[in-house]
Amino acid sequence: MLQRTVCAMMNTGDRCVIYVGLSQSGRIHGVKLDRKERDHLCADIDRMMKDGFNPCIQHNQYKILFVPVVPGSHLVLPETYVVQLELEAKVSRKTVYTIDKEVEEEKKQQYYRRCGKTNVEVSNKMNYSHHSDLTSS
Structure with a gap:
């Protein structure tokens, strides 16, 4: 599902x-x-970005962040x-x-996101936001 969602966003x-x-x-x-x-998740995402798309997604086009979950008591939940996952084409x-x-299918596919009148397929299991104000580092 993540691969399809990344493709749609890109x-x-x-x-x-x-x-x-x-x-x-x-x-x-949280997760x-x-x-x-x-570390394993980062390596899997790096591999997916390099080998899973045509054209491949370069390291300077994405950033992976792990944001700690802090419940109302302001205590960080352990791990x-x-x-x-920030993306920029x-x-x-x-x-x-x-x-x-x-992994699930062998044929090459492309996925789109709704933009104007264009229909898209985006995973309903992933939440995403469209941001134009992200800063790149």
């Missing part, structure tokens, strides 16, 4: 953020990840994070990203 040509650990209503649940699991709007390799 095809907007804009800066976007995908959040993992939020409900559809926006409630923060429990220890250090090893966070519980919202995973924030940084290429011509004419560039169309396609899925090059996908």
